[in-house]
Amino acid sequence: MKIVSRDDIKSAKRYGQVALDLLDTWNVPMSPINYGVAYEIAKGKNKSLLAAYKAHTSKNKLIDCFCLEQWQSQYLQSPAPQNDKLISDLEKVVAGVHEQLESNDGSVDKYLEQLTDGIEQIKQANIGDELLPVVDSLLSASRLIKWQQKELKEQLAQSKNETSQLKDKLEQIEQQIKKDPLTGLLNRRGLDEYLQKVQDTTPLLTVAIDIDRFKSINDQYGHLIGDIVIAKVAEQIRQSSNTNIKAIRYGGEEFLLVMPQSEFNRYPLVAEDIRKKVSEMKLVSKKSQQKLPAITVSAGVARQQKDESFEDLVARADTALYAAKNAGRNQVQYAK
Incomplete structure (x- = not known):
């Protein structure tokens, strides 16, 4: 057992x-996820988390529950168990035993048939009556085996059905954890899965999109209205996505579109279309019937260059995005 020293206790305090001061500064509620991330930032030993935190704060971005949840999932959470492999192995076991029973079923029937015939032959041969109880006992035991085998097959059939249902449920959960619950767009985990499929096969294009002056909306109208604004903007972005164009909620109020460059050649004005649709939205608070100010977004577009990593591609799109903000917001800029 590890002995905790007084210095360890003082450091933990x-x-x-x-961590509590950080939560207060960020104006987020105390929760296990929020506190856990803040505590790790306070410790300063998780280099990946610190790098993400510094990059986020250097751009004066809002730190909210979504942001902290993403960091917890990306930098602190241990890899999820391989549910697909688990179910696959379970299916193999059930199918294997089932197959074994099926193959043995005929031999058991044959054995019972031979045993019954043997008993008849013994009876007809007038062999001593003292032997018949022994043979009858064997026959009863064999019939019991047959009955138990039938019961086991029925139980296995039920287990196979339950395994299939469990697999479907796990697949549903797997899909859910790849999507952002507020917007229905992919989250970073969903993005990672998409990149694993396409990153080495085709050059990509990324559109970074950020809601303009979102912090002022949150401050003036509250987080609930802020979430509604995020969901409404995401709706416009989703309408511009398809099988080949993936829409991702990348941060609190930041989104990404990721697509093969060939797809962008078909839809070259996708970023401008989103910007225009968002600017035309008319939002009204249901509670107060108060009209919300016009919502706008800025966007940055970048094409992946030869041997460029996805992280560098996003960084260039992000640079173009902030060039759009510095130029007056509500516009699209293209990375060089």
Whole structure:
């Protein structure tokens, strides 16, 4: 058992207080996920998390529950168990035993038939009556085996059905954890899966989209209205996506479109179309019937260059996005 020193306790208290101060600064509620991420940032030992935190704050981006949940999933959470392999192995076991019973079923029937014939022959041969109880006992035991085998097959059939249902349920859960619950768009986990399929086969194009002056909307109208604005913007972005164009909620109020460059050749104005549709939205608070100010987005577009990583591609799109903001917002800029 590891002995905890007083220095460890003092450090834990110090990190805990810094974590609480961070939550207060970010104006997010105390929750296991929020506190856990803040605590790790306070410790300063998770380099990947610190890099993401510094990159986020250097651009004065809002830190909210969504952002912290993404960091927790990406930098702190251990890899999820391989559910697909688990179910696959379970199916193999059930199918294997079932197949074995099917193949043995005929031999058991044949054995019972031979045993019954043997008993008749013994009776006809007038062999001593003292032997018949033994043979009858064997016959009863064999019939019991046959009955038990039938019961087991029925149980296995039910297990096979339950395994199939479990597989369907796990597939549903797997799809759910790849999507952002507020917007229905892919989250970073869903993006990672898509990249694994296409990244080495085709050059990509990325559109980085950010809601303009979102912090002021949150401050003035509250997080609930802020979530509604995010969902409405995501709806416009979703309408521009398809099988080959993936829409991702990349941050609190930041989105990505990722597509093969060939797809962008077919829809070259996709970023401009989204910008225009968002600017034309008319939003009204149902509670107060108050009209919300016009919502706009800025966007940056970047084509993947030869031997360029996806992270560098997103960084260039992000640079173009902030060039659009610095130029007055509500516009699209293209990376060089």
